[in-house]
Amino acid sequence: MSGSLFIVAAPSGAGKTSLVRALVKDDDRVRLSVSHTTRTPREGERDGVDYFFVSQQSFAEMRDAGAFLESATVFDNSYGTSAEAVNSLLAEGLDVILEIDWQGAQQVRRNFADSISIFILPPSRATLEQRLRNRGQDDEATIARRMRDAENEMSHYIEFDYLLVNDVFEETLSALRAVVVARRHSLAVQKQQHARLLTELLA
Numbered sequence: 001m002s003g004s005l006f007i008v009a010a011p012s013g014a015g016k017t018s019l020v021r022a023l024v025k026d027d028d029r030v031r032l033s034v035s036h037t038t039r040t041p042r043e044g045e046r047d048g049v050d051y052f053f054v055s056q057q058s059f060a061e062m063r064d065a066g067a068f069l070e071s072a073t074v075f076d077n078s079y080g081t082s083a084e085a086v087n088s089l090l091a092e093g094l095d096v097i098l099e100i101d102w103q104g105a106q107q108v109r110r111n112f113a114d115s116i117s118i119f120i121l122p123p124s125r126a127t128l129e130q131r132l133r134n135r136g137q138d139d140e141a142t143i144a145r146r147m148r149d150a151e152n153e154m155s156h157y158i159e160f161d162y163l164l165v166n167d168v169f170e171e172t173l174s175a176l177r178a179v180v181v182a183r184r185h186s187l188a189v190q191k192q193q194h195a196r197l198l199t200e201l202l203a
Contacts, residue, residue: 002192003029003094004183005086005112007105007160008176010120011150013131015166019120020099022173023180030095030180033086036062039077042137052082070100070107075149079104083111095180102156116183118176119160123167 010016024032036052038059047053054062059078063071071080081098089096098108105117122128128150132143157163162179166172183189191198 003090005115006097007117008099009102009105011153012146013128014120014122016120031089032097036080070104072103117160118162119157121165
């Protein structure tokens with residue numbers, strides 16, 4: 001049985017990464033796709049766990065060879081999802097989450113028409129800006145640019161299947177989990193999972 005592909009997108013600071021990591025920790029049937037990136041590792045990040053950190057040249061070679069399911073440039077750095085890695089996990093019957101931006105989501109939907117896309121919004125602009133400041137990673141100019149880019153990112157929410165507002169973390173996590181569980185009980189998935197039972201019941 002093949003797993004399902006989930007796309008999760010959000011502006012920087014909306015809490016997307018924390019939500020996805022919490023879901024993966026709680027559900028052993030969900031895997032997070034590890035992206036390739038050209039950006040420098042942040043403190044505490046591990047190669048092959050958080051990202052595959054590669055040079056710009058290596059990234060370009062992979063992209064030109066068609067190795068990426070999707071790729072995009074964000075904040076002057078390139079990001080890409082390995083098609084081989086995603087297909088391998090899906091073939092094992094695992095659900096896979098792609099934590100990508102709206103550009104990547106558009107590319108994935110062209111290749112996976114039955115993917116499920118989820119967009120996460122902050123509860124307010126003020127909250128979003130405060131979350132960015134609380135990270136303590138960016139200067140004022142970078143925060144200002146992230147806020148401008150966030151507005152553009154958020155304008156694409158309408159392209160997604162589900163919309164979650166991350167105000168209370170546990171409530172949002174519960175909603176995210178509900179989307180995944182609902183997909184597992186959709187007719188298309190259940191017909192595949194219980195093909196033998198259905199044949200027996202309707203014989």
